[in-house]
Amino acid sequence: MPDLTTNIGGLTLRNPVILASGTVGYGTEYGSLIDLSLVGAIVTKTITLNPREGNRPPRLRETPGGLLNSIGLENVGLEKFLDEKLPMAAGLETELIASIAGADAAEFADLASAVGERDEVSAVEINISCPNVKRARRPLWADPEGIGKVVRSARAATQSTLIVKLSPNVADAQSVAEAAEEAGADALVVANTLTGMRIDVDSMTPALGNVFGGLSGRALLPVNLALTWKIAGSVRLPIIGGGGIASADDALEYILAGATAVQVGTALFKDPGVAASIVHGLTERMIRKEWRTTAEYVGLARKEKEPCLAIKADS
Ligand SMILES: Cc1cc2nc3c(=O)[nH]c(=O)nc-3n(C[C@H](O)[C@H](O)[C@H](O)COP(=O)(O)O)c2cc1C
Numbered sequence: 001m002p003d004l005t006t007n008i009g010g011l012t013l014r015n016p017v018i019l020a021s022g023t024v025g026y027g028t029e030y031g032s033l034i035d036l037s038l039v040g041a042i043v044t045k046t047i048t049l050n051p052r053e054g055n056r057p058p059r060l061r062e063t064p065g066g067l068l069n070s071i072g073l074e075n076v077g078l079e080k081f082l083d084e085k086l087p088m089a090a091g092l093e094t095e096l097i098a099s100i101a102g103a104d105a106a107e108f109a110d111l112a113s114a115v116g117e118r119d120e121v122s123a124v125e126i127n128i129s130c131p132n133v134k135r136a137r138r139p140l141w142a143d144p145e146g147i148g149k150v151v152r153s154a155r156a157a158t159q160s161t162l163i164v165k166l167s168p169n170v171a172d173a174q175s176v177a178e179a180a181e182e183a184g185a186d187a188l189v190v191a192n193t194l195t196g197m198r199i200d201v202d203s204m205t206p207a208l209g210n211v212f213g214g215l216s217g218r219a220l221l222p223v224n225l226a227l228t229w230k231i232a233g234s235v236r237l238p239i240i241g242g243g244g245i246a247s248a249d250d251a252l253e254y255i256l257a258g259a260t261a262v263q264v265g266t267a268l269f270k271d272p273g274v275a276a277s278i279v280h281g282l283t284e285r286m287i288r289k290e291w292r293t294t295a296e297y298v299g300l301a302r303k304e305k306e307p308c309l310a311i312k313a314d315s
Pocket of ligand 1: 020021023046069071127165192216217218220242245263264265267
C-alpha cells in the first residue's frame, strides 16, 4: 500500500485530506456522519475572542457551480471553545486544527496562545481571509504589512504549528504569501472564498442579508488552483490547497500544482462521505502510478515548466 502520510510544517497527518473550517462545526457535530479516522485532519469553525452572532439572514444562497455564504464568523467565542468544545472534540480520531480570527495582532496572539497550548489542538490556523466581516477599505488579507504583524505576534505566542489561510480576493497573492512566510508561518492555506453577490429580482434587493458573501464550491476551483500554482512558485512553505474540491482528481490537481495537502468544504454538504472517497481515490491513483509517497507527486505538473521551491525544500 502507498504511504499517504503528509507533513505540514511539523505536523504529521495520516493523509493529505483536511476538512475545511466552517463546514464541520467544532468536529463533534459530524461524528455520526463522517468516519473522521479516514481523514487527515479537521479545522474547527473560526473562533473569535468573544462570541459572535454572525450576519443577518439570509446567509446562504446557491449559485450555479457554487455556494455564497455570509455567515459572518458566528461562533461560541474563546471561553466556550476552550471549556466545552475542545473537551468534547478530544476523542475524535483525527488531528484537530483550531481556526482563529482576531481584531488586531494582539488579539490574534491571545487566541493563538490560548488554543495552541491545549493538548487537543495539533495546529493553529490563522484566518485573515474571512470576507464576511466588516473592515476598513483595505482589508487585512490584502495588506502584506498587516499580515506580517499578525503572524509575527501569533508566532511569538505559540510553539504550535502555525497555518495562515490566505484570500483569493487579492491582486498580488504572492506578496501576501511571502509576508506570511517571512513572519514565521509554517504553512499556508490557499485559499478562502471569493467575494460575490446575487440580487433577487422580484424583491429587487440583494439575496444575502450582508449583501456580499463568499463564493465556495466548484466555481472556485480554477481560481484557487491558479493561486496555488503561483504561490507554490514563490514560497518554500508547504501549501494546503482548497476551493471546489469534490473528487480525488480535483484534489490531485491541487497537489500536482504544488500543494502538499488539500481542504474540502462545500462538497461535504452534498455528500458527507466525499472526503473518504477522495482519500480512497488518491490511494487507487497512487497504486496505479506506482507512487509510494505523496511527496513524489507534489508539484509534478510544474516540474518541467518552472522550479517549484516547495519541492526543493522537501527533497
Ligand atoms: C458555510 C461556510 C462557512 C465557512 N466558515 C469559515 C470559517 O469560519 N473560517 C474559515 O477560515 N473558512 C470558512 N469557510 C471557508 C471554507 O473553509 C473553505 O475555505 C471555502 O469554502 C473553499 O473551499 P470549498 O469550495 O471546498 O468549500 C466557510 C465556508 C462555508 C461554505
